[in-house]
Every structure is written in structure tokens, then in C-alpha cells.
Amino acid sequence: MSEHPVRIASGQGFWGDDLEAPVRQVEGGPIDYLMLDYLAEVTMSIMQKQRSRNPAAGYARDFVPLMERIFPACARRGIRVVSNAGGVHPGECARAVAEAGRRAGVSGRAKVGVVSGDDLMDRLDELLAAGHELRNMETDEPLASVRNSVRSANVYLGARPIVRALQGGALVVVTGRSTDTALTYAPMAHEFGWRWDSWDRLASGVVAGHINECGAQASGGNCLADWWTIPDLAEVGFPIVEARRNGSFVVTKHPRLGGAVSLRTVKEQILYEMGDPATYITPDVIADFTTIRLAEEGRDRVRVHGVRGRAPTPFLKVSIAYAAGFKAVGTLVYAWPDAAAKARAASRILRERLDRLGLAFDRVLVEMVGWDATHGPLAGDPPRDLPEVQLRVGVRGPDRAAIERFTREIAPLVLTGPPSVTGFAGGRPRVQEIVAYWPALIDRTVVEPHLSVDFVDV
Amino acid sequence: MDSVATIPLLELAHARSGDKGNTANVGVIAYEPRDYPLIRDRVTANRVGEHFRGLIEGPVERFELENLHALNFLLHGALDGGGTVSLMTDAQGKVFSTALLRMEIEVPDEVAERVRGRGRVPAAGTGESP
Structure with a gap:
């Protein structure tokens, strides 16, 4: 249980983001975790299509050469990587990452954790037959109306299986359709041993995850406020969350890199893709974004505290x-x-x-x-x-x-x-x-018994 | 009565927008906390609905985040089906933010004076450039 802040760096905001950003996060200064988000709403279906053509495909391939580059530094410094790069084929992704580790010379010094169980594609008919209608959350139509056109179906998983992988000693955790925010708050929950009913702490972690999940959008990229004053976006430093046991955290970046972290950059990212701010639903907690308190704490440092949360719903979202x-x-x-x-x-x-x-x-x-x-x-x-x-x-x-x-x-x-x-x-x-995209809800008790965490030795 | 001026919201607030299916969201953030009440009073869901007439098909919802001196708007039916379905250049609602900041609002003269020119790249040669 560490008392120094846990530093969780954002390295990728979507599949196709700045390839050099995660390398800059590892080489630019001290960090404890690197989170890499590769999955947008329709990415899973693209990966499903790739897998149907090539049985070894179906995940974010960019992740493998990236890991090969940063594996030696991560293994030496104990930097743990958490990513949803696994897409619709997390097991194959983990195997390829382990191979990359061997090529990078870290054999025997690392293992890769794999989270699976989010993929409902093979269970779809069984679920529909059992009365799970998977109605479209926007139109209320039952999934049966498009059943034969379905290309992929994945549940958004929360932090618990990632925490299990971290507890099991994984240096790299590969998931399929985890929520973007879980990639950041799972390391917080793991490091501080948070209970799963510590709603306020978990909610604060969700806010940290929301700030980290779009990469440089929290550290000066795409910032409308006085955008022309933001320095050196050519070598922009992605955000880093410095988290404390009580859930509060500071958003910052490596000082020698470009970009900026200010009240303005952080507020813009907090509001990005926001629905009802009092009810930000995740698998682990409902966060109330109207309780967030922000304070500027020196250059490129914004403190976030005061976040309140409450128990989640009995449902998980299906993509x-x-x-x-x-x-x-x-x-x-x-x-x-x-x-x-x-x-x-x-x-x-x-x-x-x-x-x-x-x-x-x-x-x-x-x-x-x-x-x-x-x-x-x-x-x-x-x-x-x-x-x-x-x-x-x-x-x-x-x-x-x-x-x-x-x-x-x-x-x-x-x-x-x-x-x-x-x-x-x-x-x-x-x-x-x-x-x-067809968003739907499913009873979590149908999904959770099927989750698994496995390990591959490098 | 104090005299009033009409200014674009661009001079009082910055914004970011994104998508959720066929709905665009726009977060509007006061540059200065003291201007938040003015924005909250002037930029109502109704006014935003009128502003976007012809550009969105559904209703407008508004949420207040006084803690961030910000408002969040949901513009329903804004994205021609959204995501991969939409034919729009801005299928993911990325620039609805600046479309909203075009809105003209009435403010006291002294506010208009104080914020004049904000939100735009300073003109060359004015000495304001960073």
C-alpha cells in the first residue's frame, strides 16, 4: 500500500492516436501506470470483421510494436500497462504481446494478464431466447429486429477483472471491451485497496478516467480557450493523474513536454461527451460530476477533489x-x-x-x-x-x-x-x-459469472 | 435602466462538443466565474433550441454544473443518425461547440467592454499577441 501518489499516465485516446505519445510518457519522467484506450463505439465491429478474415486478428495491432519498444523500460521500472487493445480477441493480443516481450529481451521478467468474458456474440441467441431483449437504448426497438445483421456484441466491463489481473502480478493487462474510465481507476482501486462500496473514491476514479481517456484532449489538444497560447503541441505531453488514497488527484503532465494542463483544459475534457452530469453511469459506480471541485495548484497542475458517487445499477451496457x-x-x-x-x-x-x-x-x-x-x-x-x-x-x-x-x-x-x-x-x-451502433442494457448477473482473468508468461 | 449591448457568446465562454449516438452534447464554460450567472440566465434550453433550428431535429436538454461554471446541452437528433450512419461532415458533433458560441446575447455594457475580442486570435500588430 503506497502513500506516495500513484501516477497513471494516459498514452492513447483512440485507435489511431499519436503513436509516439506513450513512448514520451514512459521516457519523459516518472510514472507508475500507463493506460492506453484503443476502443471507440464501432471499433469492435471493425475488429470483428478483421478476425473473420484472419483468425489471428481482431485486436489493436499497433499495441504490439509499441509494447516491444517500451517493454524493457516498463520491466526495469515496474511501469504497469493497462489497455483495452484486446478488442474482440484479447487472448490472441496477449499472446502477441508476450512474444513482443521475448523479442524485447524481458523473458521471465513479466506476465501478461488477459480479461475476457465481455464478448456476447456466441451467447446472443441463448440470451434472446431467455428473454433478454437487448432493446436499443435510443429507439427502444428489440434486438430481434436486426438479429441477423449483428456483427459484434460486447459488454462494457468495469475495473474488477483488471484489479484481479493486477493482483495476480500482471505487468501488462489486456482487456476487450472495458470501459475507458476503468483503465485509469482500476490501478487506483488496486493500489489503495479500495472497497467496492467506497462510492466516493470510485467516483473520483471515474472522473480521473474520464480526464485521461481522450489523451491530449485534457492537456491542451483541441482546447478552444486561447488555443493559440498553448505551447509545443508538436510534442504534446499527454495527461498524468497523480492519485491519492482518498480518491483526490492532481492532473498534470511531464514538465519538459508540450501542451498545458489548466482549469480550462480540464473543464473542457470533463464536459466532453457528457450526458446528465449528475448521473455518469459505469459498471462499478454512478459518479456525480456536479460535485467535482477543481483547484489550480501551480503550473500545469489541477487538483480534483470532492467527487461523490453512489451504487451502480443492476445492468451493464452492451455495445x-x-x-x-x-x-x-x-x-x-x-x-x-x-x-x-x-x-x-x-x-x-x-x-x-x-x-x-x-x-x-x-x-x-x-x-x-x-x-x-x-x-x-x-x-x-x-x-x-x-x-x-x-x-x-x-x-x-x-x-x-x-x-x-x-x-x-x-x-x-x-x-x-x-x-x-x-x-x-x-x-x-x-x-x-x-x-x-446499438447500445443496450443487460442484467449484470448474466455476464459476471462468465468473466475470466488468465495469464501469459513472457 | 443600465444600457445593454449584444455580443456573441464566444466572448464570454469556451466550449467543447461531442456525440452520444444521434445526440450532440455541447459543454459551455464561462471564462470567468463571475460571468456564469449571466450565461445561465441568458442561454436557456429554449433559446438554444431556437438557435439550432434547421440544424437539429429533436429537443434540447440543459444541465447546470455550477461547480465548473458550466452548462451542458444535449442536442437530440443533431447528427443524421450519428456515428457511422451519418452522412454529415461533422458526424460526431465535434464543432457544434463553436456553432453554439455564435449565439448573440444581451449583456450590460460594462461586460461587453470587458470581454471584447475574446475567443478570437488577437489581430496582428495590436500588441495583444502572446
Whole structure:
């Protein structure tokens, strides 16, 4: 039981984030834990698709070469890594990580913990038959209506299995669909031996996790407040939580790295993807974000305390992905003079051609990038001397052939529509299959007995 | 009566937005705690709903976080189905934040004077640049 603060560094905010960031966290100064979040809502379905093509795939592959780079330092300094890189194949991910450890020369000096049991794909019919309807939390439709289109189904797990892996001595913990926040508060619960009914401490850990889970978004990246004053984003230091036994913590970063940690950067991240702030639901606790107290404690240090929590619900959230039709987006660029008028005319001609072809879509969306694509009607009328505008037309529907035909109707506009048009070097738009997100709830007693924690020696 | 001026919310607050399915959230944060009550009184759920008319399909919910001198808005039906379904450039609602900060609100003259120009990169040559 340590009395010095436990330093939990954020190293990755999504699959595709800055590859060098976790290395900077390890090399830039002292840390005790490194948390790496790789999973967004639809990432699991992408991984499921990869696994169906290649039985050894299905996890965040970037994690393996990263571990190979940092394994020696982690093993030497006892830095423990907690990540949901396992995706839909945590066992295979752990095996690959252990192999990376051997290549990195830490054989016999580390083990990898694997959390599994979040994957409901093989149990889906059994669960539906037993009366678990898995209704969509947004639309209230029962899952049965899209059952045959389901591509992946995973429960968001909390901190308990991660803590078991840490108690078992894992230097690296690999999970599937854990909550992003658990990757940060599981180390806190483990180090301080928190009870699972210490609601306020757990809730404080959830706030720490929410601040850490999007990487540099808490330390100066994407910060709207005086963004031009934030130094050296080229080598931005991701956030580090310095946690205390009572749950309070300081958000900071390595001093020699760029970025900034201030009341403003931390508040912006706290509000990111926020629903009802008094009811932030996780598998382990419900945190009340209206009780958070913040205090600036010197340069790049913000103290967080006072967080209150209460018991969680009897349910766990399930992240389901299902095939929901097709879409394509085509673009062309129109130049001054009267750029917007030309783009509008082109859009009308395109619509007329699609109608004549008898193509039906669920949705057609026309945007003018450079004028109204982000703020819609709030952008007002385009200035008369708009130097250029990109016409962006998207279509969506169940009929792949109709979407495919749409992709062949963009290029002809270059020679058959309004003048001063360019920007078609990229070729025909690509037809994309839509894999949509279906959030649902499930009774936790159906899931928890199936969780397991295993270990792989490096 | 004190004289009032109309200013964009951009000069009083910063913001961050994100998505939850087909709902965008916008967190609005007062630059200075003393301006929070003014923002809370002026930037109501109704006004935000009117502001986004034509851009969102559903209702607007508002939550107060006085502890952070912030408001959180949920804009329902804002994202054309959201996530991977949406055809929008901003399918994840990342820039609804600045769309909300366009809102014009009435404030006392002295407040308008105090906050003038905030939220924008200082003009070159004014000496304000960091």
C-alpha cells in the first residue's frame, strides 16, 4: 500500500492516436501506470470483421510494436500497462504481446494478464431466447429486429477483472471491451485497496478516467480557450493523474513536454461527451460530476477533489454493432466567381439525374464545405466573392446497387455541369457498408459469472 | 435602466462538443466565474433550441454544473443518425461547440467592454499577441 501518489499516465485516446505519445510518457519522467484506450463505439465491429478474415486478428495491432519498444523500460521500472487493445480477441493480443516481450529481451521478467468474458456474440441467441431483449437504448426497438445483421456484441466491463489481473502480478493487462474510465481507476482501486462500496473514491476514479481517456484532449489538444497560447503541441505531453488514497488527484503532465494542463483544459475534457452530469453511469459506480471541485495548484497542475458517487445499477451496457445498409460521399470543388451558385446548380443537376435513374435513397445530404458544412443555416448566405467551395453530396440506403450507381454520377459533372470545377483526382467515391451502433442494457448477473482473468508468461 | 449591448457568446465562454449516438452534447464554460450567472440566465434550453433550428431535429436538454461554471446541452437528433450512419461532415458533433458560441446575447455594457475580442486570435500588430 503506497502513500506516495500513484501516477497513471494516459498514452492513447483512440485507435489511431499519436503513436509516439506513450513512448514520451514512459521516457519523459516518472510514472507508475500507463493506460492506453484503443476502443471507440464501432471499433469492435471493425475488429470483428478483421478476425473473420484472419483468425489471428481482431485486436489493436499497433499495441504490439509499441509494447516491444517500451517493454524493457516498463520491466526495469515496474511501469504497469493497462489497455483495452484486446478488442474482440484479447487472448490472441496477449499472446502477441508476450512474444513482443521475448523479442524485447524481458523473458521471465513479466506476465501478461488477459480479461475476457465481455464478448456476447456466441451467447446472443441463448440470451434472446431467455428473454433478454437487448432493446436499443435510443429507439427502444428489440434486438430481434436486426438479429441477423449483428456483427459484434460486447459488454462494457468495469475495473474488477483488471484489479484481479493486477493482483495476480500482471505487468501488462489486456482487456476487450472495458470501459475507458476503468483503465485509469482500476490501478487506483488496486493500489489503495479500495472497497467496492467506497462510492466516493470510485467516483473520483471515474472522473480521473474520464480526464485521461481522450489523451491530449485534457492537456491542451483541441482546447478552444486561447488555443493559440498553448505551447509545443508538436510534442504534446499527454495527461498524468497523480492519485491519492482518498480518491483526490492532481492532473498534470511531464514538465519538459508540450501542451498545458489548466482549469480550462480540464473543464473542457470533463464536459466532453457528457450526458446528465449528475448521473455518469459505469459498471462499478454512478459518479456525480456536479460535485467535482477543481483547484489550480501551480503550473500545469489541477487538483480534483470532492467527487461523490453512489451504487451502480443492476445492468451493464452492451455495445452491439450491426450492418445497416450502405453509403457513399462524393465531392467536387468549384472556384470563383460565383462558386456557391455553381455548386448549388451542380447539386440540382445531380439530383435530377439520380431521380431520372429511379434511384431511391433513405437520405441524400448536400453540404458546401467552405461555407455551411459545419454550422448549417447558422452560416447564413455565402459571401458573393467566396473564393471556392467544395460540393459534398452523401447518399445512404439499403440498396448497394443504387449507392454504387451514385458513385458513377459525380465525375460526369466535370464535363456536363457548371464550369470552373476541379478536385476529382481521387477517383470515384467508395461505397461503404454502414455498421451501426446499438447500445443496450443487460442484467449484470448474466455476464459476471462468465468473466475470466488468465495469464501469459513472457 | 443600465444600457445593454449584444455580443456573441464566444466572448464570454469556451466550449467543447461531442456525440452520444444521434445526440450532440455541447459543454459551455464561462471564462470567468463571475460571468456564469449571466450565461445561465441568458442561454436557456429554449433559446438554444431556437438557435439550432434547421440544424437539429429533436429537443434540447440543459444541465447546470455550477461547480465548473458550466452548462451542458444535449442536442437530440443533431447528427443524421450519428456515428457511422451519418452522412454529415461533422458526424460526431465535434464543432457544434463553436456553432453554439455564435449565439448573440444581451449583456450590460460594462461586460461587453470587458470581454471584447475574446475567443478570437488577437489581430496582428495590436500588441495583444502572446
